[in-house]
């Protein structure tokens with residue numbers, strides 16, 4: 125299933141929660157929505173699953189052959205931000221209830237429930253009421269309930285929240301499996317390190333607007349168009365001499381053996397190496413690719429200066 129979101133906006137009374145967002149997610153892709161609290165991720169997801177409607181723009185869903193289809197409940201799974209299982213009922217009762225709501229036969233849902241409970245190490249807890257489970261375990265049950273009907277489109281609002289690192293890995297693997305099966309996954313998350321390992325594409329939002337989107341490399345070149353290099357040398361001295369090299373736009377010493385350089389677009393390692401060699405013995409020279417976490421923090425800081433910076 126493919127999702128095409130075209131210049132969609134949503135305004136609540138005084139807030140523009142989503143501002144002209146466009147996005148395309150293809151079958152077999154994992155697409156992440158990133159952004160600080162209040163960026164508009166859940167508002168976008170809620171429109172996608174039909175809980176609210178866009179004020180402007182269109183959302184269309186198409187099948188593998190590209191034919192537009194009406195999104196029906198059996199097609200998709202939605203893990204909402206506000207989890208909704210019955211706290212006084214057991215884990216098993218909750219899952220059976222959801223499976224029946226989805227119209228699944230016992231011969232289908234019983235082995236699936238057994239499989240997922242085992243996968244998330246919850247088999248022994250299945251008779252306990254939900255309220256006795258930790259937040260992370262409740263989250264796992266919620267995730268199982270979301271996937272029971274084997275949907276083609278999986279939409280998850282913060283699937284990693286409340287999970288410890290081991291269970292985050294479990295969920296990461298589940299999502300990778302879904303991708304392998306050709307399913308479409310759209311998720312919102314705050315765990316950049318996980319998203320970096322998982323997502324094919326990302327949309328970074330702030331205050332309803334798109335700041336960057338695409339693959340990690342595309343996001344990098346949008347947010348960090350300058351090329352950063354890390355140079356290791358025997359001893360970093362003569363900073364003024366380094367700074368006088370015209371191709372160096374910015375120079376940040378890391379310690380006495382390492383310096384970070386921002387080079388202008390005409391420069392490259394080959395052209396600058398001889399100049400630096402006159403100043404020190406170069407031991408390493410590598411393009412530095414900032415990770416998603418760093419890119420995210422820099423970009424959000426620039427787009428929303430803190431009070432002290434204003």
Ligand SMILES: Nc1ncnc2c1ncn2[C@@H]1O[C@H](COP(=O)(O)OP(=O)(O)OP(=O)(O)O)[C@@H](O)[C@H]1O
Pocket residue numbers: 136137139140141159160161162163164165166167168205
């Ligand atoms: N039902 C609503 N009525 C009024 N304002 C709303 C409503 N839902 C969301 N908002 C506002 O819209 C903006 C976007 O909220 P949204 O929940 O979509 O952000 P988010 O990126 O999902 O945040 P978080 O990471 O905290 O879940 C916020 O300013 C929020 O207060």
